[in-house]
Amino acid sequence: xxxxxxxxxxxxxxxxxGLGGLxxxxxxxxxxxxxxxxxxxxxxxHIDPFGPDDGRNANKGGVARRASLVESIRKxxxxxxxxxxxxxFQGTPYFNYYGGELEFKLMSMLKYxxxxxxxxxxxxxxxxxxxxxxxxxxxFISANYxxxxxxxxxxxxxxxxxxxxxxxxxxxxxxxxLDGLVTKDLYKETVYLNPTEIAQDMSRILKEEEHCDLVIxxxxxxxxxxxxxxxxxxxxxxxxxxxxxxxxxxxxxxxxPKPTIEKNSVDKNVLVNQVGCYGLYLGKIDFFFDxxxxxxxxxxxxxx
Amino acid sequence: xxKKYFIILLTLVILTSxxxxxxxxxxxxxxxxxxxxxxxxxxxxxxxxxxxxxxxNDLDSVLAYSVDTYTKNxxxxxxxxxxxxxxxxxxxxxPVFKTRTGNNIDIVMLNHGGIRSILSKGDVTSRTxxxxxxxxxxxxxxxxKGASVKKMINYLQKxxxxxxxxxxxxxxxxxxxxxxxxxxxxAIDDNKTYYVAxxxxxxxxxxxxxxxxxGDSLHTLDYKIRNLLIDYFKKVDTLDLSADDRFIKTN
Numbered sequence: 153x154x155x156x157x158x159x160x161x162x163x164x165x166x167x168x169x170g171l172g173g174l175x176x177x178x179x180x181x182x183x184x185x186x187x188x189x190x191x192x193x194x195x196x197x198h199i200d201p202f203g204p205d206d207g208r209n210a211n212k213g214g215v216a217r218r219a220s221l222v223e224s225i226r227k228x229x230x231x232x233x234x235x236x237x238x239x240x241f242q243g244t245p246y247f248n249y250y251g252g253e254l255e256f257k258l259m260s261m262l263k264y265x266x267x268x269x270x271x272x273x274x275x276x277x278x279x280x281x282x283x284x285x286x287x288x289x290x291x292f293i294s295a296n297y298x299x300x301x302x303x304x305x306x307x308x309x310x311x312x313x314x315x316x317x318x319x320x321x322x323x324x325x326x327x328x329x330l331d332g333l334v335t336k337d338l339y340k341e342t343v344y345l346n347p348t349e350i351a352q353d354m355s356r357i358l359k360e361e362e363h364c365d366l367v368i369x370x371x372x373x374x375x376x377x378x379x380x381x382x383x384x385x386x387x388x389x390x391x392x393x394x395x396x397x398x399x400x401x402x403x404x405x406x407x408x409p410k411p412t413i414e415k416n417s418v419d420k421n422v423l424v425n426q427v428g429c430y431g432l433y434l435g436k437i438d439f440f441f442d443x444x445x446x447x448x449x450x451x452x453x454x455x456x
Numbered sequence: 457x458x459k460k461y462f463i464i465l466l467t468l469v470i471l472t473s474x475x476x477x478x479x480x481x482x483x484x485x486x487x488x489x490x491x492x493x494x495x496x497x498x499x500x501x502x503x504x505x506x507x508x509x510x511x512x513n514d515l516d517s518v519l520a521y522s523v524d525t526y527t528k529n530x531x532x533x534x535x536x537x538x539x540x541x542x543x544x545x546x547x548x549x550x551p552v553f554k555t556r557t558g559n560n561i562d563i564v565m566l567n568h569g570g571i572r573s574i575l576s577k578g579d580v581t582s583r584t585x586x587x588x589x590x591x592x593x594x595x596x597x598x599x600x601k602g603a604s605v606k607k608m609i610n611y612l613q614k615x616x617x618x619x620x621x622x623x624x625x626x627x628x629x630x631x632x633x634x635x636x637x638x639x640x641x642x643a644i645d646d647n648k649t650y651y652v653a654x655x656x657x658x659x660x661x662x663x664x665x666x667x668x669x670x671g672d673s674l675h676t677l678d679y680k681i682r683n684l685l686i687d688y689f690k691k692v693d694t695l696d697l698s699a700d701d702r703f704i705k706t707n
Contacts, residue, residue, distance in 0.1 A: 217495070443479070
């Protein structure tokens, strides 16, 4: 026991010296840090680009091209996270032939950091999703699907935190109500919980308990329901919560030319973004952090 | 030991005294189009290649031959392509239903909007089935009393569309009023149970076909319509389709 304590303390001291050294050299000077968040949603098994004859999306999309783009952005800024907001499955014969294996293997090659679960990810049943999990080298996060009585229990976490260049980023996932969208024999004992209440809870945990510098919600709720304004969506969520910096959405295949800026429950800005579907676009949000107090006194500048 | 603790203490003092507080000062957001100006990553490309080749070979292997091009707009109340789909469901799903329940499928009803593509003259492949039926819908069978079957006929009268049907014949007059309706050549008995096959989308309320919910039972056959079409293409050599008099109106 004593020996273990000693080892832990030694390890800790080494780590702290490292940090201390850095801090010393930058003491009294200002530092800037940049975190890049890349995101996709509703890719729906679109692995190959659309052909030149496609009526709507000619020569657009393609996983291999997305890989090159992500690689070049990561080279420019290693402090980058790549996220997906669900509906990875269903839409091309690749899914029917391989059940999602290829989608997950390619996302792993692109080094996705996390994804949430869309309604179509249940298309081969919760067992079909479970069977493909070994092919995914990234985590699935969902805070409002209670999987306790399913085989996904313990395989899906409510949230995940990352530390990039000393900045702590907390990301939680949200899924849409499955009843009416997915048949019960596919989602089985998955319990859908109110996403707004869960988001209020999650943002508190990530901000106050986990002390995250950045809180991101990865949502498959849908951007906005104009004819059903009470239905939980990314916009209703943005207005009803606080301490969330960015909501990355999906489900409604909404092509936002630029992120939406919405006011949260304490009148602060939240960014909501969604990049349509089929891997036609990659969303890119850069967060700049500064140690200069004077700069931060002016609040956060948003350029979209 | 003491020296190590001293180092820890010293480091903590340094850290707490001048740890820089980081503030979020600026956010920039945009989207980047993925198009042919980007070269594909070769490793990813190479990884996909064998999967793509297998899928394409399988999708493009010839299963049957179509003697003509058929579209869902070829007829007013019944079409060659719609009749083919409804008849294929009856032919392929009936044996499955029979082994499970001992009963035959009496009637099939699908929806006109569910025919998602034309059937082109020439080689018919699995890809053809994906084009006609890109969705994952499966065959379901429900037992409907004759009275509910009459509501189904009433729905067809009002819809005035060539919703694919099989096992049933309906004659309307020029004003879309019912002249005659038969199942397997016999008048419909209000109290008899007819087994009606459709897809899960329509059974669950798609296209407002609410009469399906009056059924006394639901049998899910776990047989996707698309797979059923592929099996049908494999079974027949040639598709020589035609509209007929199963659903017509007199002028």
